[in-house]
Each structure stands twice: as C-alpha cells, then as structure tokens.
Amino acid sequence: MNYANKNIQRMKPYCPPLNGRREYTGLNLDFNERTIPTSKKVLTKIREYLENPDLQMYPEYGGFEEKIAGYVGTDESKMMITNGSDQGIDLIFRTFTDVGDKVVIPVPSFAMFFQCAEVRANNILKIPYNDDYTYPIEKVLKEIEKGVKLVVICNPNNPTGTLTPLEDIEQILRAALEKDTLVYVDEAYYEFSKVSAVTLLDKYPNLIVTRTFSKAFGLCSLRIGYVIASEEIIGEMLKIRGPYDMNMISYIAAMEALNDIEDLEMYVNEVMNIGKPILEEFFEENGIKFYPSGTNFLFFAPENRDKTWQALKDNGILTRKKNGLNDEPIIRITIGTSKQMKQVINVFKKYIINS
Ligand SMILES: Cc1ncc(COP(=O)(O)O)c(C=O)c1O
Structure with a gap:
C-alpha cells in the first residue's frame, strides 16, 4: 500500500x-x-557564540527583521525570515495555491518552483523562455489574461543567468493586479544583479519577493532566507511557518553579515x-x-x-x-x-x- x-x-x-x-x-x-x-567577522561572531552557547534554549531573533528591512529598504512588517529561500518558495505555494490552480513557471528555471507546485497538485503552465533566454513576457501576459493564480519570475533566472528588466516585471504586475493574480519574484542573486522589484511593493499588493543569504553572503550551509511582501501577505504566510525554523547560529551569522x-x-x-x-x-x-x-x-x-x-x-x-x-x-x-x-x-x- x-x-x-x-x-x-x-x-x-x-x-x-x-x-x-x-x-x-x-x-x-x-x-x-x-x-x-x-566574511571573517561572521566567522568570529559564530566562534564567540560557541564559546558561551545557549543551545539548550529555543532561538530568538531579536532585531533581525528590523535589520534586514533596513538593508532591503522596507518596513519590518513586510518581512518574514525563512529557513533558506527554499522554505519561502514552499510557503508561497502552500499559502496561496490549491489543487488544480494554474501557476505559470517559465522553463528552464529553478527546480524548487516545480517541486513546490507539484506538492500542491497545481496545474503548472510551463512557458518556454524566448530563444535568447529572455523572459517570455508576451506569452505570460496571455496566460494572465486567461486567468492564473500565480506567476513566477526568477530574476536573474537560474540556470540561464538572464535578467528581466523592471519595466517588464511592472507590466506583468499591472496585468496581474487586474486579474487578482499573484506575482512571485525570486531574487536569490540580487546582490550580484542589483535589480530588485522591492521598489514596486507599495504600488503592487500582489507582489512577493524572496531573497537569501546563501549566495553573495556565502552562508548557504546555514540556510537563511527571507520573504518581502505586503503586511497582509506576510500575515497569511506567518500562519504556516514554524516559530523556530531558523537556528540560533544562522541568526548570529546573518546579523553579523549585515554589519559587514x-x-x-x-x-x-x-x-x-x-x-x-x-x-x-x-x-x-x-x-x-x-x-x-x-x-x-x-x-x-x-x-x-x-x-x-x-x-x-x-x-x-x-x-x-x-x-x-x-x-x-x-x-x-x-x-x-x-x-x-x-x-x-x-x-x-x-x-x-x-x-
Ligand atoms: C533561483 C534560486 N532561488 C532559490 C534558491 C535557494 O536558495 P536557498 O539556499 O536560499 O534556499 C536557489 C539556489 O540555488 C536559486 O538558484
């Protein structure tokens, strides 16, 4: 059985x-x-903590969301920390999509999007990237017009490395807002690309962004990510995230990474x-x-x-x-x-x- x-x-x-x-x-x-x-400063902080650790206690993340919000340039009410951005992706699909919902995931792209959509038994619309691996905006806009629950924009896209300009993202957000469609932008490589949809957050309540400490900060072993979205979206996602999903050493490392x-x-x-x-x-x-x-x-x-x-x-x-x-x-x-x-x-x- x-x-x-x-x-x-x-x-x-x-x-x-x-x-x-x-x-x-x-x-x-x-x-x-x-x-x-x-960063050496991060390694030093971890060592200092391990000299006098309190691993027997559940972790506390005092000041962390505020600190990341300062780095991102947004308000802490619009932030949620996660166990790597992989957990953020999972939470997005679990909170906002249901069995049979149409979700647009252009291909090729990062495997976790497909995995999380499959777990939810979504109807995955795999729209091929253009021949030069630019984002297939026209095709995606057509699907939004017909009605979809969620659109994924991996920016820059893994594995192709290609960037979608902010104007294109805004065009998708605008069309999606009219149709009550969510737009999820993965910014795992933001520190390298320096292109971010976060500036569009106040204008588009249908936008969700994820980022991570895994790439440019070099902390992927410690699994630290975060989600940025409207207070309402974050409020819904917080209902299903565990209270201790990030460990204490990760918190200490990420706080110090933001100091360096x-x-x-x-x-x-x-x-x-x-x-x-x-x-x-x-x-x-x-x-x-x-x-x-x-x-x-x-x-x-x-x-x-x-x-x-x-x-x-x-x-x-x-x-x-x-x-x-x-x-x-x-x-x-x-x-x-x-x-x-x-x-x-x-x-x-x-x-x-x-x-
Ligand atoms: C596009 C993209 N998003 C998310 C992730 C997951 O990163 P994390 O280590 O934060 O879970 C990766 C990792 O390779 C990635 O390439």
Whole structure:
C-alpha cells in the first residue's frame, strides 16, 4: 500500500548532485555559491557564540527583521525570515495555491518552483523562455489574461543567468493586479544583479519577493532566507511557518553579515567586474557561445558538452551539466574571483581548445 497522496506518488525527489562535492579538491563551480569563505567577522561572531552557547534554549531573533528591512529598504512588517529561500518558495505555494490552480513557471528555471507546485497538485503552465533566454513576457501576459493564480519570475533566472528588466516585471504586475493574480519574484542573486522589484511593493499588493543569504553572503550551509511582501501577505504566510525554523547560529551569522557590507561589496565587485569579464572575453575570443548573464554564473554551449565537462572536472573544475530549451547540451559555470577564472581558462587552453 502506498499511503502518499496521488500527486506525491507521481513525483520524484529533488536530488541535486551534491555527493562528494566537499571532498573534491578542485574548484566547486557547480552550485552558484560564493567561491571564497564568508566574511571573517561572521566567522568570529559564530566562534564567540560557541564559546558561551545557549543551545539548550529555543532561538530568538531579536532585531533581525528590523535589520534586514533596513538593508532591503522596507518596513519590518513586510518581512518574514525563512529557513533558506527554499522554505519561502514552499510557503508561497502552500499559502496561496490549491489543487488544480494554474501557476505559470517559465522553463528552464529553478527546480524548487516545480517541486513546490507539484506538492500542491497545481496545474503548472510551463512557458518556454524566448530563444535568447529572455523572459517570455508576451506569452505570460496571455496566460494572465486567461486567468492564473500565480506567476513566477526568477530574476536573474537560474540556470540561464538572464535578467528581466523592471519595466517588464511592472507590466506583468499591472496585468496581474487586474486579474487578482499573484506575482512571485525570486531574487536569490540580487546582490550580484542589483535589480530588485522591492521598489514596486507599495504600488503592487500582489507582489512577493524572496531573497537569501546563501549566495553573495556565502552562508548557504546555514540556510537563511527571507520573504518581502505586503503586511497582509506576510500575515497569511506567518500562519504556516514554524516559530523556530531558523537556528540560533544562522541568526548570529546573518546579523553579523549585515554589519559587514564591505565584505559583501568586495566579493560582488570581484565577481561581477573582474572575474566575469575575464571569462566572457575568453569565451568570445574562442567562439564559445554563452548567454548574457546578470549574475555570478554563465550558461554556455561548448562544442562537445560532455567532453568539456569531463575535462574540466578531471582538471580541478566542477561545473553543472544542463539542457537548453530544445534539449541542447549546456554547461552552467559559477563565476568566482579573477584568479579562479584564470584557472578555468588555463584548463580550457590546455585540455579543451585544440585538443
Ligand atoms: C533561483 C534560486 N532561488 C532559490 C534558491 C535557494 O536558495 P536557498 O539556499 O536560499 O534556499 C536557489 C539556489 O540555488 C536559486 O538558484
């Protein structure tokens, strides 16, 4: 007897290829993570806490939402902290969608959107991204016109890296508001892209944004995310979030990360203004097709995907195999520091190009 709900029985678990990553001695450029350790000040704060810990007590998050709200530029009543933004995604689907509800999730995109929609037994409308991996705004507007519960905009999109301009997001929000449709914008990579829909929050009560400390802040192991939306939306979501879903060490780390914005800016600058142009220039010079990215990873199509992925792996660079819209083989590579990108280029020169 399988006791699971019918829709759960039809699902497969989301199992990203994590096994052995920590033992890999090369560069992990496969999960869009920060490629150097997190801020030293954060590590010091965690050590200090562990010298005199109170782990026997339930966590308290005094001042945290206020502090994040200051960083985001909004009011703390519009904030909710979550156990990674993955939990925020789950809460959005659980709070606002029901069995059979139509939800628009353009493809390809981040696996958790589909998983959370499948758990709710939603009717998922998988709208393909445009051929250049820009957001399929016209097609999405048509679906909104017909009536949908929720529209997802992953900005920048994982795995393609492409950015949707704020004007397009506003166009969707406007159309959606008329039809009582929610618009969910995932901003996991906001610190790199510096494009945010949060400025539209006061005008559009149908907007929900999620962000995370996992990427540019380099704290993905500690699972800290947050949701930004109207007070009413946050109020509904708070009804189903547990009171202790984020642990005490994560709280201490995230508070300190927000005290060390200098470290964040140093890393983002290194990746976006130094490491990224180095790799892009190399790809351009060598005719390797890649798509414009607004963030810390590139979606590129080498001549022989599997051979390239293997040669990179064998020579100290772990990347991620992906498929494009028409199933074309693609690699997604995380951008790191200039030194790390030069290491990648050396492997290309020595083992991939002309070999
Ligand atoms: C687009 C996007 N959203 C959300 C997440 C989840 O991040 P978190 O670690 O905050 O759960 C990721 C992680 O890769 C992501 O790429």
